[in-house]
Amino acid sequence: MTELSSTTASTPSAVPARRRRQGLVSYLARRSPLALLLVSLFLFAALFGPLLAPHSMTDTDLSQANLAPNAGYWLGTDALGRDVLSRLLGSAGVAAQAMLIVVAIGGVLGAGLGLVAGGLGGITDLVVSRVTEILQGFPTILIAIVIVALLSPSLTNAMIAVGLAAVPDFARIARSVAIQLRDREFIQAARGLGLSEIRILLTETLPNMIGPLIIIASFDGAQAIMWEAALSFLGLGVQPPAPSFGSMLRDAQNYLNINPWLAITVGVVVSAIILGLNLLGDALSDFYEMSER
Amino acid sequence: MAGYIFGRIVGGFVTLFCVSALAFFATALAPGNPAAVLLGTMASPERVEAVNKLMGLDQPLPVRYGIWLREVVQGNLGASNLSFRPVAGLIGAALPATLELAALSLILAVLISIPLGLLLAQHPNRWWTRPLSGFVTLGISVPGFWVGLLLIVVFSVWLHILPSGGFVPINRNLGGNLRSLILPTLTLVIYLTPSLVRFVRVAAATVLREDYVDTARAKGAGLGRIMLHHVVPNTLISTLTYIGLQLGLLISGAIIVEIIFAIPGIGRLGMSAVLNRDYPVIQGVVLVAAAGYVLVNLLVDLAYSLIDPRVRVR
Numbered sequence: 001m002t003e004l005s006s007t008t009a010s011t012p013s014a015v016p017a018r019r020r021r022q023g024l025v026s027y028l029a030r031r032s033p034l035a036l037l038l039v040s041l042f043l044f045a046a047l048f049g050p051l052l053a054p055h056s057m058t059d060t061d062l063s064q065a066n067l068a069p070n071a072g073y074w075l076g077t078d079a080l081g082r083d084v085l086s087r088l089l090g091s092a093g094v095a096a097q098a099m100l101i102v103v104a105i106g107g108v109l110g111a112g113l114g115l116v117a118g119g120l121g122g123i124t125d126l127v128v129s130r131v132t133e134i135l136q137g138f139p140t141i142l143i144a145i146v147i148v149a150l151l152s153p154s155l156t157n158a159m160i161a162v163g164l165a166a167v168p169d170f171a172r173i174a175r176s177v178a179i180q181l182r183d184r185e186f187i188q189a190a191r192g193l194g195l196s197e198i199r200i201l202l203t204e205t206l207p208n209m210i211g212p213l214i215i216i217a218s219f220d221g222a223q224a225i226m227w228e229a230a231l232s233f234l235g236l237g238v239q240p241p242a243p244s245f246g247s248m249l250r251d252a253q254n255y256l257n258i259n260p261w262l263a264i265t266v267g268v269v270v271s272a273i274i275l276g277l278n279l280l281g282d283a284l285s286d287f288y289e290m291s292e293r
Numbered sequence: 294m295a296g297y298i299f300g301r302i303v304g305g306f307v308t309l310f311c312v313s314a315l316a317f318f319a320t321a322l323a324p325g326n327p328a329a330v331l332l333g334t335m336a337s338p339e340r341v342e343a344v345n346k347l348m349g350l351d352q353p354l355p356v357r358y359g360i361w362l363r364e365v366v367q368g369n370l371g372a373s374n375l376s377f378r379p380v381a382g383l384i385g386a387a388l389p390a391t392l393e394l395a396a397l398s399l400i401l402a403v404l405i406s407i408p409l410g411l412l413l414a415q416h417p418n419r420w421w422t423r424p425l426s427g428f429v430t431l432g433i434s435v436p437g438f439w440v441g442l443l444l445i446v447v448f449s450v451w452l453h454i455l456p457s458g459g460f461v462p463i464n465r466n467l468g469g470n471l472r473s474l475i476l477p478t479l480t481l482v483i484y485l486t487p488s489l490v491r492f493v494r495v496a497a498a499t500v501l502r503e504d505y506v507d508t509a510r511a512k513g514a515g516l517g518r519i520m521l522h523h524v525v526p527n528t529l530i531s532t533l534t535y536i537g538l539q540l541g542l543l544i545s546g547a548i549i550v551e552i553i554f555a556i557p558g559i560g561r562l563g564m565s566a567v568l569n570r571d572y573p574v575i576q577g578v579v580l581v582a583a584a585g586y587v588l589v590n591l592l593v594d595l596a597y598s599l600i601d602p603r604v605r606v607r
Contacts (some may be wrong), residue, residue, distance in 0.1 A: 134308050137538040139586060141545040142579050149567050149575050150319040226436050230549055233438055234564060253442060253553070256457070260446040267439035275434035282430070 024287060032283035038276025046096035049089035057090040058082065058241045066259040075265055078248070079255045084262060087243035088269055094244040095225045095273065098159050102224035103217045105163025110170025111206075111213055117171070118178025119201040128171065136168040140227060148236045155228070155244070158237035162227040166220045173216055177209040211288040215281055222277035229270050245270045301594050305587045312583040313365065317358050320572040365580065371573035373566075380577035384559055388581075390460055391558035394474060395547045398481035399536070406486050407532065410493025414501060415520060426494075432487030437546055441480035441553040448476060458555035477554045484546045485539065492535050497528045530600055537593035540586050 028036050045052070055073070061081035069076045075084040110132075117128035144161035151157040178201070181187055190200045225245070231237040232246025233253075240247055245266055252263035332340055345351050349360065364371065370380035409425075416422060449457035455476055461469035500506065501524060509519050548560025555561070563578035565571075 137541040139541040139544040141548050142582055145563060145567050146316060146319040146579060150322060229436050230438055234552055235568060256446055257450045260450055263442045271435045275431060278430060278434050
């Protein structure tokens with residue numbers, strides 16, 4: 001699904017080294033304070049958005065429609081008189097849900113498949129690799145169309161499609177780390193102790209690929225938020241009147257000539273969140289020494 | 294070589310077969326009876342039953358899939374549940390706009406990305422490298438369709454110099470056609486370029502670290518010569534495969550851009566079919582888009598194996 005991770009994580013080293021000695025957070029704070037700031041703000045808004053929202057997210061008031069930013073409505077109102085700031089805070093929570101669903105589906109399925117393929121090799125590897133190869137790069141929107149046609153338009157259904165599209169990203173990285181580790185001493189020692197291959201994969205191999213998987217989760221989390229916005233914009237995701245970045249942009253498109261600021265505000269906020277997650281992914285790649293640079 | 298090509302073609306067909314089954318069963322299993330949708334809420338059960346029979350919806354699923362597949366192979370994609378017009382005809386009418394948009398955008402994106410990526414790889418430490426790389430990261434993070442909305446705000450709402458949507462067919466008026474495609478193409482180019490630049494930069498930087506580049510340098514070759522003889526050809530080869538993988542993005546992007554700018558392409562056709570539960574059209578659109586994806590990837594693979602013989606051995 002993401003083109004980012006395919007370039008960034010092409011040469012994984014399963015053994016994160018020197019930088020481990022300083023803590024992850026202090027490393028990130030020095031390496032990419034912007035990423036830390038943006039992602040923290042996003043998570044804060046996602047968790048406490050409903051408590052912080054100054055107005056209702058869904059109550060309409062046509063006498064207050066399409067207002068510019070003012071003292072009562074800090075970011076103005078939309079065409080139905082709803083407070084933009086409150087709806088943005090609600091959208092952050094929706095975006096976080098989108099991210100969780102995608103990373104859960106892509107991470108569990110992908111890492112599982114990759115782990116088994118790389119760890120066991122042989123015919124398992126061949127089959128898994130072929131399947132992920134076919135899915136790799138397959139247009140996400142077609143998967144979304146099929147799934148939404150089968151089920152119905154909703155956040156969960158749209159994100160199941162995006163999660164499936166994310167499977168190859170996780171599978172590829174898990175597979176290559178598993179292959180690297182296959183003949184290392186500690187794996188051989190475990191084998192010598194008589195542990196089963198599956199047990200070795202779960203207790204020895206898996207813990208050693210957490211870093212690379214977190215990097216992919218960060219990049220694919222960014223993609224999840226982008227796809228939530230795109231699919232809800234198209235009407236395949238979050239349904240009105242519930243707020244989401246995509247449904248807000250959909251509303252905004254109909255009033256571009258009366259109230260262009262709505263589209264601009266929402267887009268800047270989504271872009272900032274995605275940028276934060278992408279920068280975080282870059283910084284994490286450096287931390288685990290998987291960067292291409 | 295023949296074996297390699299054969300394997301690739303078989304793989305392509307297997308993919309298409311899987312997609313066709315998926316598209317068929319997903320839409321056939323979907324809730325909501327197309328006959329009931331078509332007749333409205335006032336229809337009597339007997340009429341719904343009769344229309345079901347007429348549309349062949351009373352048959353068991355595998356039978357319906359078999360019939361459907363046989364027709365598809367002969368180029369018959371069925372008829373729309375809403376307009377009763379043949380799906381193949383609807384797609385045929387919508388395809389030119391999509392293809393023009395996609396091809397134009399891909400060509401422009403490649404023409405911009407390759408020099409830019411090479412430049413960034415060649416000069417990793419100039420004053421402009423960091424801002425430019427930052428700009429690329431920013432570009433990757435901005436949702437493509439939002440850029441489309443911004444372009445409409447700037448060029449249509451504020452400056453009044455370009456249309457905010459609509460499409461003029463190429464055979465009616467070339468000037469109008471290009472004018473109606475400026476903003477959609479720009480949107481798609483801005484969507485595709487950043488990740489392509491990033492890929493080219495990484496690919497070229499990797500080549501620059503190769504031993505044979507050091508050898509060339511030791512023999513006194515200048516940077517320009519090294520770039521032209523070693524870096525560019527090797528980078529182009531890997532970029533070609535990457536473009537194949539990018540096709541998914543291109544197809545997704547083109548569909549979204551069509552919705553924003555009201556271009557009557559297959560994206561808009563498919564999207565309105567999803568919202569109206571017009572299953573034959575959904576199946577047709579998914580199948581045609583997937584076939585395009587598989588076909589172009591196959592061509593990329595074949596081109597790749599012609600340029601670089603090492604691939605065939607793998």
